[in-house]
Amino acid sequence: MVDPLFAQLSTLAASLALLFGLLLLWRRNLGSYVDAFQSQSVVISLLFCVVGYFGEDPQLYGVALLFVALKVWLMPRYLRKMQQRFAVEREREPYLNVPSSLILAGVAVILAYALMRPVVALSNLPTRGGLPLALGLIFVGLLVILTRKKAFTQVIGFLILENGITVLALLGTYGIPLIVELGVFLDALMGFLVMQIFIYQLHGTFESIDVDQLNQLRH
């Protein structure tokens, strides 16, 4: 009745998305962050199509297109521009070192599984396998924001978190109405733009995009 392929593909896509999120915790140079984010967005847009095809909701193709335009093309483009401008900056000394944050991410995903257990057990959606992974991705995004020092990385972390929410919504409800989706995208775009301005300001003031520098403002 329900195509097992659907379950397979959606879980696969969700876990790939999570993998790209983890890559963010592992790498240090800002350029690879953009790559990871872009690849993740590609996977998610494919997920939109998969859900659209199996869930028989043609509207989702449109959302996928929008998603591609925004997150595969537009945002990475600006991110790259920004990254080239701050090319010297690397995520040298995060608050939490790489192995610890990776293992913490692993624990966060376990937590996500434990939290989603009742939901997964109750639901009979074919996509339920991916739900904990999406929640895990949200946690990973939070972890990036919390543990990394560069404002740039935090923007990426925010975008990853946003992607996680998108995946969760997509897998949980087969896509929310287009109009809501549009609003969310607009929100994300606005957030992105605000943070972009913030980063440029930060760099203008401190010659660095280290958020640590903000501590200086206390005096």
Place this chain on the structure above:
Amino acid sequence: MSAVLFPLMLAGYAFGALAGLLGGRGSVGRWLVALGAGLGAGAGLGLGAGVIAGGGALVWSSPDLFGFAGGLQLRLDTLGAAFLVLIGVGAIPAAIYGAGYSEAYEDGRTALRRHPRQGAEASGFMLNLFLLSMSLVAMADNIFTFLFMWEAMSLSSYFLVITESSELGTLQAGQWYLGMAHLGFVCVAAGFMLFAGGDWAASFDSLRAGAAALPAALRSIIFLLALAGFGSKAGIVPLHLWLPMAHPVAPSHVSALMSGVLIKLGLYGLLRVSLDLLGGGPAWWGGLVLGLGAVSAVLGILYALMENDLKRLLAYSSVENMGIILMALGAGLIFHSYGLMALAGLSFVAGLYHTLNHAAFKGLLFLGAGAVLHATHTRNMELLGGLIKRMPWTAFFFLVGAAAISALPPLNGFVSEWLVFQALLGGFQIPSSEMALIMPLAVGMLALTSGLAAACFVKAFGITFLAIPRSVPAEQAHEATPAMRAGMGLLALLCLGLGVLPFAVVPLLGRVLAGIGGLPADPVVLTFNLSLQMPAGFGQMSPSLMAVGLVGLLALIPVVLRMLRVNRRLRLSDTWGCGRTGQTPRMEYTATAFAEPLRRVFTQLYRPTKELTIDFHPESKYFVQSIEYRSQITPWFEKVLYRPLLEGIRFAARMVRRLQSGSLHLYLLYISLTLVLLLIVARWL
């Protein structure tokens, strides 16, 4: 059979103890002590083996002795018998070894120094008393007997620890040990009191019968008290502090006994109370034990890696191995609580097997470390090296122990770690997802532990025995005496035997817990082709065939190479050092350097303190006269847990000291006030 063996055991220990008191110095006295201890331990071993093999439980009681507390009551069931066997396995080689090792104490010398100092005459007596009290702990059948023997065991081992009391730090280590032992004793006693409702004389049978009627919260409190009390003996992190202090300063055969046998009795107590008397509990009991075990295992081996004192390293590694055993037991308790009896049985067998194995290889390693200490008068690995050429037998035996503890096939550590892995892998059958998700983490921790253990023992063996000697004493080292070699040889054989013949041992261990706490008999069956196979359905492996294969290949390779007419000419030459003129020991990798990468990997845990002093030339700072670099690691639990505790105690002690004025009148006042107060309390309250 048991009617003969039990008195024989008592008689053997009594004889050994008397010989220790009266036999005086000289080799006759030493051998008489060893004979007594060996006889007692051998009889105990026979007794235990007989009970496990199906001889029926031994019951003995003497209501008149200590009649006020219900009398001494002994009963040897299979669980106790397993630990009696363990005592025998550890004690016989240690006794033989001790006969040779104690020679160092003649004329009041100590192993650490060459010069005569104040000696220890009573150690033979204490050794026998220690073995006897341990044996009787495993046989105790009422609260009084258990606690009495437990205390006797702690005290006699305390006296053994401070044998070399003239050495700096020995007494302090002894005090730590005594303090921790009594802390544990208080917990255990409190647990039993709650269990029995204050009845000192309650027999274990009555406890078992009443356990089901206890409220759940009380049962959990009893369990926690037992875990803390027995855990302090077993060396669970953070109660393990006494192990790296007391083990190094004790005479080496005593260290072997303490590490191989004494701390295992903590496990015995834990199993006895939680599984047998309480009849198992909720899953979180097991989860707690598993978690503590995992933490102990990883932290134990991580701190062992950083040690340069050979015996301290071994002591920390004991913490690690107790952690592994506790992981198995914890998994067993979890499975037990979910009614997965086959898996529970497997876990307990794995834990017991590792207990036995640890007694064998850790005993062996401590004896080997003792031989090194005996020959070089130092435990500092940075001063050793090159001993493989000077003490070939000791080196070989130590290598066997090191390979066994690193779980390398075909030795015994491999088999028991394999069983623990198999038990943990069975964790997916747990219905509760929260508990089931713990299992992969436990597997990861166990694997990390075993990898780090291999690194640790490459360091322990490689730095101590290989390359060129780093000091004069190491250069002048001599081989251990025949008695010491015999003791080590026995244990090395045991390591091999337990590794190659698990199919003979595992069914017996399966019988140990049969029927206790509702476990089925014989959880691990023996299949036709000598391999271990679990009815719970996981892996299959045959260490004996693997051993045969490895030996066969090792024999075959040179033969094949010779048949192929491979060039076999060899020339001796200097070590290649990029053409530098000579080689000195200072060019070798040191123990500290060996562990440095891991110290950097886990630096967030170790948080080493660094201190760099550079002495410049007075004329110019471009000429350095000396550089001194110090780095130290203080275990965090010492920093976080014990330091505040000790400060609190010191503060309290200072407060109490105010009472002490030295005035006789004041003391008389205290006494009178107390008397009056007591009278008032007794009359009206």
Place this chain on the structure above:
Amino acid sequence: MSILLDFAQGVLALALAPGLVGLVRWFKARLQNRRGAAPWQPYFELIKLFGKDGVVSNNASWLFRAAPYVVFGSTLAVAFLIPTIFAPQALGGVGDLLAVVYLLLLGTFCLALAGLDPGTAFGGMGASREMTIAAIAEPTLALAIFGLALEAGSTNLGQIVAQTLGNPALAVTPGHLMAFAALFIVTLAETGRLPVDNPATHLELTMVHEAMILEYSGRYLALIEWAAGLKLLIFFALLSNLFVPWGLAVVLTPVSLLVGVAVFIVKLAFLAGVVALLETRVAKLRLFRVPELLSLSFVLALLSVISSFVLR
């Protein structure tokens, strides 16, 4: 009969091992726009080394001379236990996947001791690094095994293979893919390939595996090099045959065995190409960033186990 075939497949693995090393080198040479030596070059090197005299340090003990035999013997023992052309049947009960891991650890252990034995700084350095990497790679290995065992219900290699063969959908589950990725990273670490260790380095300070064997010469060196090649082959065989078991001979007829050999060689060549591509692309990681890579593989393995739990 089947026991003879089991041994034959181990011997075949042994025979193929130098060729695999040569193939990786050939691929790499081509990617460096060089002509490179033919893939069978390592065979010539081994023959030459077997013909040369040995030089042994006069500080070294018997352990130094025994270690190459133990390293070679334990690695060869593993070759008899793993599925290369088909899943071993008679020998299948001798050791499972865990036994394989520990047998390989035995070789590492002995080699590390042998590195310390002559008393050089380099040998000690290599031993220390090798043991560090082996220790922190161990959890990933164990968890990847857990993931595989969970699906197959057994740690027996034959059963794992049979399970995936019988259930092709398993091969593309996220758990399976992540376990594969984790095991691939561990393969790079354990066999001393590039981001972790550079097999072609001449600079002692960057060495891991090479530093331990700087003292070896003649037939000892030949045995160690051969064993290292065999270890690479073993990991490749595990990667290819446990995750993509198609092509393994299920029935032991001459034709299926031949097909098995052919498919196995193709799989090896594919993995050799992947490793060569990777080694061309990446630079060696600093030693203290290796734990970061291995913690990534650990998290992957952990996720694979967890997703297997949920999808079970």
Place this chain on the structure above:
Amino acid sequence: MASIFKKIFKTGLVTEPLTAGDAETVELVHAISEQTRRLLGRSLAIREVDAGSCNGCEIEITALTGPVYDSERFGIHFVASPRHADLLLVTGPVTHNMQVALVKTYEATPDPKLVVAVGDCAKTCGVFRGSYAVAGSVDQFIPVDVFVTGCPPEPNDLLRGILAAVGRLPGKKQAAARGGQA
């Protein structure tokens, strides 16, 4: 990531094929691969010893391993330890500082072994002759099989020198065998 591989495939093989260049080299190279195949099982491990050279020779030796000359295709490769080596490639005049090291390296190399001294300095001490730092030419300290002259010698000369040394090997092998029996 993609760009580097695009570059690699666009560049293609740069190793000079055996048929290119002057006839002498071709012959030589053929001869080398024949010789090494027969005598050393087509595998020759070289340990380079810089006994005090100006590094001019090293640059040429490095070129030998590069993509253009690619000595690896003949089974000639450089190793990190003299224990692994069959041939020592010694450059420069022997300085006092490197004198012991050179002898030690020779001693550390297992038999049968060869020594090729590279560059004019190795033979005559070159412009460094008479310097207070120089102890002498290479053959004063270790037995040299072949001298390769040139300042610095070209990679082709190096190959020729290696070949000549390999040609001397059979005699050495027999001598070693006789020595072993005695």
